[in-house]
Amino acid sequence: MIVSTLPRRLAVVIVVAVIVAFLSIKLNAFRDYQIAEVAYEVTAVAGLTVLTGLSGQISLGHGAFMAIGGYATALILLHLNWPFIVALLIAAAVTAAAGAVVGVAAARLRGPYLAGATLMLGVALPAVAYAYPATFGGDQGLNVVFTTPAFLGANFPLTRWQAWVGAAVALVTLLLLANLCYSRVGRNWRAVRDDDVAAALDGINVALARIRAFVVSATCAGIAGSLLAVITALVAPGAYTLTLSIALLTAAVIGGLGSLPGALWGSLLIILVPTYASDVATSHGLSSSVGSNIPVAAYGVILILVMLAFPQGIQGGLRRLVALFAGPMNRENEPVATPEHSEKEGSS
């Protein structure tokens, strides 16, 4: 099996970082904002795609974890005035703890039952903000103050700084995730996903593997929530609806479940297609009843086309294309579950 090495992944990260820096300077302020949006989206989707694609668990409640990360960041920045990076790390830790709690329950549930439980989380948790308006600001939420650092000068656009911070956080998260997925932890997830009985017979602690996947995935969502908070300068319960949770899952599926590059393709689609489609719709002078529905329709059509053409998502489709040209030798690149598990999961 050909495994990407750390230097290779580092090189990819640096190339992407350079591209982002270049684009952020070349494009206008709104496009910078969109880069930042893609960054938070890809962070959350990457976590979800690992959970669903590698560990075989589903979550319809990742919006709730984003809410936890967002509120943690907002509260720290508001009351303690610590630097953003510290707030981000604490938010990630808090979300990881929440993910562990949910993960313990999730490890005992499967398929539709797990979907139902996480759905409940996604719907119920943001409502906590209404219950404690003194702390969480109720419907109005909390304002998040995030400014450009002084060394960049007074005229440095805020959206460009947001794009840089977002992209940096997303890339580091993706790099860490990629290493994790190809390590023993990731192999155990795939083994559990494919056949939990066989995995257990091989000495893998199935429950622990599932909980780990949930913690990792929730942490990513928490980091994404933290980014979302500083990008939109606000945390409010209205932002973390069920629609958000399902959009994350949609991006993961469209991109290709279990694939980190796929998470990027899915996020790009989710963020860019609606804006592009509505630009096209308004510039062609369509009536608003038609124009306003075009982004929704375009989104639906793309989802259907991708699923028809590439049942394994965009990344799966790309892999098939590469395989067509490069010949069958390269097919081993696909992250498939290896039947043999020479390494044993540590006891717990």
Added chain:
Amino acid sequence: MNRRHRFRLSAVVAVSTAAAFTLAACSSSSSPSATGTTGATGTASAGSSTAPLTASAPGITATTITIGSHQPLTGPAAPGYSEIAPASTAYFDWVNANGGVYGRKIVYKYLNDAYDPTTTASVVRQLVLQDNVYAIFNGLGTPTHLAVVSFLNSEKVPDVFVASGCECWDEPTTYPETFGWQLDYVREGKILGQYVAQHFKGKKIGYFYQDDEFGMDGVKGLDDEIPASMVVSKQSYVDTNTNVAPQVAALRAAGAQVVVSFSIPAFTALLKLTSLKLGFSPQLVVSDVGADPITLGGLLEAFAKQAGAKVNGNQLTQGIITDGYLPALSTSDSWYVLFKKIHDQYDAKEPLDGNFFYGMAVAYTFVQAMLKAGRNPTRADLISAINSGLPQGPMVAPFAYSAGDHDGVTGAYIGVINNGVVVQQGSVLVTDTSATGAITTYTGSEQQAPASGIPSP
């Protein structure tokens, strides 16, 4: 087993993505155009100044004023509310065809946020950072607009006449660029509450309200006027759960004879239909936001049809007590005559209902503000124009606007729905937002619509 699990997982994924579509599913209105640039080139305005028109601010050129907005054109809030921006566009088209604002045409670009705050954050940045709009006008919704209010203020973009009655827009020190417009829910609650306390003495009162800033502001106003001893039950709903049977059953069990409802149209309809099903028929008192008879009647008929029953919307809305701050839908009113003329010319496919009036009236107020801001206004000129007060125009009561108060209209009349039309009862009442502030009869006269349909500068 392995295969079965995989199948289940993919089934769940498929079902949930399908659910995403249902949530995003569209129900939007039909309207002629998204931007208002039709009409003949305006002749020079009759203004005394003849200074040349310049590009005095972002979004303003020698010939155009570009403004933007976020509106729910699809999604759960679209029914009814999606008619508002096309109505405003119709008014701007009328103004553009009749000389414009000092000769400039208003270009109104409104983007769909589907009532989703994350999308609002994105589309408003697109309007401000990429499309360079002069101002954000009539952004619709409390949770949605809250997502952009601090951004707009930090960018110093005028954020005028927000389409929500939340008290959160009246914070001139924190949000100097933001102005409310419609009657805020606290004032509305006080006016409805006083009517209930006076006309239903000794009766048992129940509350039904949306569990957010809208409902809670309304309840605050109601509690200022209705003695706590009269209130037997307070029930709230969340707008994502359409089963209101538990709340209605609780109101019925408490013996409520009058139910005061701070609800959006869909939930007023659900309250009414669920009450019918449970054989419970209290007197309904409903906030203006959820009581437009045409929208409500249509929803009642549609919901009943889904459940396999046939009802008459007008029969079911008969006798509902509400309030109004916009001119009455009566053919003798000068504003009705004007708005109907513009409706028939520019937006005839839409129903001539409360939402249409809303869009017309708020656009009229904007033109008033722009005329006051001067021939070559900066963004700050618009803010100071509004801070120095605006004439009430089509509204039944004056605006609160001053440097220290960014609330909109300050009063309303009580109305009763009769045969699908809100009939005014008594005179217009005005009040403030404080718990002790008196509710007084408005003594000033209502303004007549100008013959040209355009406010004078």
